[in-house]
Amino acid sequence: MKFIYILLFSLSIQFSFAQNDINRLVEKGITYHDAGNYEKAIETYQEALQLNPKSSLVNYEISLSYFHNKDYKKAIKHSDVVIDNDDKHVKAAYITKGSCLDNLGKTKESIKLFKKGIRKFENDGLIYYNLALNHYKLKDFDEAEKVITQGIGVQNNHASSHLLLAYLNYDKSRNVQTLLNLHYFLFLEPNSRRSPQAAGLIKEIMGANVSQDKDKPNTINISLSLPDDDDDFGAAEMMLSMLEASKKLEKNEGKSEDELFIANTDSFFTMMGELKKKKHKGIYWDIYVPFFDDLAKSEFMETYYYHVMQSVNENSTDWLNSHPQEVDALMLWLKSKA
Numbered sequence: 001m002k003f004i005y006i007l008l009f010s011l012s013i014q015f016s017f018a019q020n021d022i023n024r025l026v027e028k029g030i031t032y033h034d035a036g037n038y039e040k041a042i043e044t045y046q047e048a049l050q051l052n053p054k055s056s057l058v059n060y061e062i063s064l065s066y067f068h069n070k071d072y073k074k075a076i077k078h079s080d081v082v083i084d085n086d087d088k089h090v091k092a093a094y095i096t097k098g099s100c101l102d103n104l105g106k107t108k109e110s111i112k113l114f115k116k117g118i119r120k121f122e123n124d125g126l127i128y129y130n131l132a133l134n135h136y137k138l139k140d141f142d143e144a145e146k147v148i149t150q151g152i153g154v155q156n157n158h159a160s161s162h163l164l165l166a167y168l169n170y171d172k173s174r175n176v177q178t179l180l181n182l183h184y185f186l187f188l189e190p191n192s193r194r195s196p197q198a199a200g201l202i203k204e205i206m207g208a209n210v211s212q213d214k215d216k217p218n219t220i221n222i223s224l225s226l227p228d229d230d231d232d233f234g235a236a237e238m239m240l241s242m243l244e245a246s247k248k249l250e251k252n253e254g255k256s257e258d259e260l261f262i263a264n265t266d267s268f269f270t271m272m273g274e275l276k277k278k279k280h281k282g283i284y285w286d287i288y289v290p291f292f293d294d295l296a297k298s299e300f301m302e303t304y305y306y307h308v309m310q311s312v313n314e315n316s317t318d319w320l321n322s323h324p325q326e327v328d329a330l331m332l333w334l335k336s337k338a
Contacts, residue, residue, distance in 0.1 A: 026058060
């Protein structure tokens with residue numbers, strides 16, 4: 001019996017040393033990966049796999065490096081090990097494998113995998129997003145909208161999901177819904193490479209239906225084409241156009257573009273809150289409208305504007321830098337709502 005105890009203790013020490021070596025190699029591999037040296041990262045992970053070929057951690061990390069190195073078949077091979085283990089890294093392995101299948105032209109197979117992933121991880125917005133993105137690539141826009149809407153319903157802090165839904169709504173000329181999507185995206189991601197296009201689209205939509213007569217400068221034209229089955233959003237779009245037209249009124253002379261944009265955005269958010277009724281259901285009335293209505297009622301609209309428009313507004317950086325207390329207060333408020 002004493003011999004068995006000694007043997008087990010010895011095996012435990014060996015396993016502990018091996019795990020320490022694996023962790024050290026993984027950290028080294030991650031450093032190479034983050035530096036973009038995927039081949040060196042793969043070599044390092046292969047050393048770790050010699051110590052434990054079934055390690056979920058190592059198989060996931062090497063699959064990620066193979067993916068970024070565009071070796072999708074090997075990435076799938078190692079993702080499958082993680083999926084078979086069904087432990088800590090399995091959710092990420094589903095996403096890596098599904099993305100590999102899509103990049104190999106097997107988008108329909110990728111869709112099946114993501115659907116399986118959703119059944120397993122029904123509250124993970126990232127899997128919904130990847131599934132919706134595949135439907136979008138196949139031009140199945142209605143299914144993409146259905147899936148991404150479900151994903152936002154279960155996890156509303158995934159910025160890319162709001163951006164994808166914005167583009168789906170924009171393609172269908174749903175200006176009000178698109179604005180809500182874009183604003184939510186920019187509150188989450190105000191200054192990335194994708195932010196300028198989103199911010200520019202907000203400004204485009206705000207003035208989409210309003211034009212000034214060249215021959216009659218005092219004449220403002222409003223042109224709307226509203227869907228018959230969208231009464232509340234149609235009314236909001238009409239009011240949105242009237243807000244834009246009001247910028248030309250005498251009372252607004254001398255106001256800066258920033259001041260006018262803040263005032264109209266505040267009015268737009270307030271208007272949406274007033275349109276909300278008990279019968280309304282869905283993410284717009286459950287997530288977007290309450291959030292922006294609360295924002296309009298807060299003291300943070302000016303700070304919010306400079307926050308979300310910082311990628312395109314040259315005044316934003318200076319304003320944000322000179323108002324650190326307001327920025328901190330907004331960030332705390334946003335975190336309480338996220």
